[in-house]
Amino acid sequence: MTLTLPKVQTAPALRTREAVIDCDIHNTIPDDKLLHPYLPARWRQHLDSFGIGFYSQGAYYPRQHMNAARTDAWPPGKIPGSDLDFLRAQLLDQWQIDYGLLNPLYLAGEQVIPDYADALATALNEWLIHHWLDPEPRLRACVIVNYEDGESAAAEIERRATDSRFVQVLLPARTREPLGRRKYWKMYEAAERHGLPVGIHFGGAGGWPITGAGWPSFYFEDHCGMPQSIQSQVISLVFEGVFDRFPDLKVVLIEGGFAWLPPLMWRLDRSWRLLRDEVPHLKRAPSEYIRQHFWFTTQPVEEPGTPEHFRQLLDQLNMDDRILFSTDYPHWDFDSPGMAIPGSVPKELRRKIMSENARALYKLE
């Protein structure tokens, strides 16, 4: 007699009809040479010799996963995030995603040679256009800039502002100075003028120890310690008066979770009430600035022990219109569109989180 064997299937299909917009995807370059057509000759040689990353920041914490990726996210023979077809199948189609926002983590601003940083930023944006945005209408992207040079960053923003597929400016959480400092203002001015939010994303290396109390030992701390770095940036942006200066500037906090935000708002308000003489340029309480100017992505979503605590968190936060779902594909701490947001979240709020808030912020159809 014969018998039939069942077919292997790699992942269950998502059975949902809800709209999903993914506000944080990390596409990658399969081969640095892809950037050559977009780089001046002077920098092609440098790229071939030294690559894109910086070689001696001291901020190396080996990830637990190769390429920090889900082990099932490797296209055959390629690195995770580098193959558009694979990404379409495993992410966009798998989860029926309406739009995905690309935040490739090539931080031009980490480069210490200023001209190289400028050239890389321009080249990376060209690569995004030709290899990702042109072929896939569901994708949008951030503008990669040399964020450590406000004028250069502003020029690159100008260059991309007319392409409506660039919806955000990418900054990392760890920079050479706190992001509220004046050196970054020209960049904010350009972003504000063109209606582009700035996204402050997990990562970066500004040449400092990755905590305010020195270098920790473990990748655990590099990864789990990012909320502290992001919080410092929030503090800086508020207290430096960036939002008084740029009243239409929007900021998105990406890949830091968000459960720390209510107690941070309480602490900043108290600090301001007591120390406001030092910062007379602030016209309102810090929490008011935060509520007006900030959005944040969900991943890696915190997982309190009880659904009731998650409900309390959302209630304390009271920023229902500012929460943006994200997967962080293809990274290992990927949040599943089907399961990451607790089922106990009311339907109306879930719809906002999963797509409507992003649709409004990034002006998507």
Next chain:
Amino acid sequence: MSKHIVATVNEIPVGGRKLVEIEGRSIGVFNLGGEFFALKSRCPHQGGPLCEGKVGSLVEADVPGAYTLSRPGEMLRCPWHSWEFDIRTGQSWWHPARMRVAQYPVTVEDGAALESAGWQKGPYVAETFRVEVNQQYLLVEINP
């Protein structure tokens, strides 16, 4: 309860695994030193394809820096968030009592027994082969 043939015994070498689908469930069948275990390939955390994950030793340390390894090849780590599961029991390492992945009994039966006993076809036609009386087959039992 229904039993499904998923492989011949010699298809899954020691240390190997086979991924199958039975009645809508993705299942991984593992060979630990000649014993067979089947786990649902869906991580209870966020539904990741658990049985595609890397397999390794149990890692412990009594004090900082004192790494000790045991049970080589018996800990399965989810491809996504790396939650660790004991292949033998399906229990998660971080909360064995409460967090676990479904396990299915695996039995070995020979072709002669299958000819007369009850068995069921899988839902998809992907591979067909003859049941031979001198071969041994792995069967996974599920609660439909």
Next chain:
Amino acid sequence: MPTSLIDCDIHNAVPSVQALFPYLPEYWREYISQSAFKGPIDTSYPVGAATSARPDSTLPAGAPAGSDLEVLRVHTLDAWNAEYGLLNCAYALESLHSPYAAATLATAINEWQIEHWLAKEPRLRASLVVPSQYPDLAVKEIDRVGHHSGFVQIFLPVHSLAPYGTRQWFPVYEAAVRHDLVIGLHFGGTPGNPPTASGWPSYYAEEYANQAQLFQSQVMSLIVEGVFEQFPALRVALIESGFTWMPSLMWRLDKEWRGIRREIPWVKRLPSDYIRAHIRMTTQPVDAPSEPDHLLQIIDQLGSDEMLMFSTDYPHLHDDLRQDAFPLNLPEPLRTKVISGNARAFYRWSR
């Protein structure tokens, strides 16, 4: 006023470096008199910042707030009818790069605390200070004076050059356990590195606010480096740290550990379990939400009613100095635990 209240954070201030002369070797008396060195000049409490001293704590002739025992006694122990008060002298020893200057001043401060505070006021206990940036010298001082019954804690500024979980600090924890002393991680510290991962903020208000992130990094380090596995008897108090951020940190640490446990396999339990077992936090200043219910939710989210310990944080200024406010307005039995029970158990004080 409750009949039993324990104040876990009072700041006694060194009136001047001359007050330490009786406890300094001759070399230092002469050197301080003739050189530019007059003790630390960096501070986590700049005189011009409103938070550094509440208005009624001002003393005549420019003496630092908190340097007069009589005034301090009236404002704290008597005002709150406290059974015990725990002194934390924040003298910025960590800002001194000379190990010998730091070590000699630490000894002097501890002797000064014994003679001028502990001997004169039986309700007082104190943290002993150490040259924290030199762990070997810190251990020497702990071994020298840690047996004194008035010292119950070792003062470490939360802002350090290296995270407190790293191995260089293990000898300090070994000494702490040996002398049965709590490790007190305290607001502030001026070791020379910036207080954020992105360098120096512009304003003191930012540095003040950023202390919470420093505490978070330190708690993470202590847990992840396995300090509580290496030293199961160790107790750590977070002082003047705020506490409303703790549940969100617990959630993130627990989530992280479920996946990255293999990198740090000596962390055998949920991080939040270690926190509840080994760590306590003082109440002031409270980063309080505007909704009182939210504060109760946060306390509930900690998963333990034993974590909070009442403090005045005298003479630092907060929003709310009212004596009918938090935590006196908490429901029982939480109230009694917070105002005295938890400190009594943690510092092992009898009634």
